[in-house]
Amino acid sequence: MTSHRPVKGVILDVDGTLVDSNKAHAQSWVEAMKEHGYDVPFEKVAPLIGMGGDKVLPEVLNISKDSPEGKKITESRKKIFKEKYFSTVKAFPGTAKLLHHMHDQGLKLAIATSAEPDELHEMLQLIEPNIDQLFEQKATSKEASQSKPDPDIIHATIDLIGLDPDQLIMIGDTAYDIEAASKASLATIAFRSGGWSDRDLKGALAIYDGPEDLLNHYAESPLSRGI
Structure with missing residues (x-):
């Protein structure tokens, strides 16, 4: 035994x-990236949810979360999630x-x-x-x-x-x-x-x-x- x-x-x-909330987070990342000039498909971001932004941004855009551009995208993602998607979770x-x-x-x-x-x-x-x-x-x-x-x-x-x-x-x-x-x-x-x-x-x-x-x-x- x-x-x-x-x-x-x-x-x-x-x-x-x-x-x-995984889909909502993925969609928020996609829209935040698009807001800053990066057209990334949802299908590329969705499998990465579960990682933090320190992994998502280098993986998708090859930029650091702590870079000026990375910080802007991260803030946009947070704002989009809160204002547009949080109510769906x-x-x-x-x-x-x-x-x-x-x-x-x-x-x-x-x-x-x-x-x-x-x-x-x-x-x-x-x-x-x-x-x-x-x-x-x-x-x-x-x-x-x-x-x-x-x-x-x-x-x-x-x-x-x-x-x-x-x-x-x-x-x-x-x-x-x-x-x-x-x-x-x-x-x-x-x-x-x-x-x-x-x-x-x-x-x-x-x-x-x-x-x-x-x-x-x-x-x-x-x-x-x-x-």
Whole structure:
């Protein structure tokens, strides 16, 4: 019989994992780039969502996020997302219930996201008012110099939550989440809700459609039976 280590904490991604925002972010990047003279197809940007702007801009335009041009595009993206697309973003079914259930089971919850702090707060409010009180810690772009798939944000979150990697599990929706977690010695549960295929998410311990699917199968999941 295989021995499983109990899970004591969960590190969660937000975009594409808890809220249905990946397409909105991709469209915001496309329009921001176009505003500054770069005509980039949506199909080129969409697979990069899950990385931060420090990865998206060099990958698509070969410019740094911290360059004058990069800063202008980044600010435009933020403005476009807030004014045009934020109202279209919704939490996935079962998100609030899953978070409350994990919290009630005694798990420490933390966020690891490439989003900026103000954007994260607004995203969490879409799930449920005051839902952020369930999280012990929230690591954002401010805590990491490099976004996923580099492990900086995961390392920062581990330090903040105060548990060993073998006591934690990551929940995310992209191959970048799995890669970043793996580099930080964390196991991963993946959701299909971000639009990635099972083949893309193959490094995960288990794959579910989204928060509601995991909640419905919680008893058999790594969260309950251990890693």
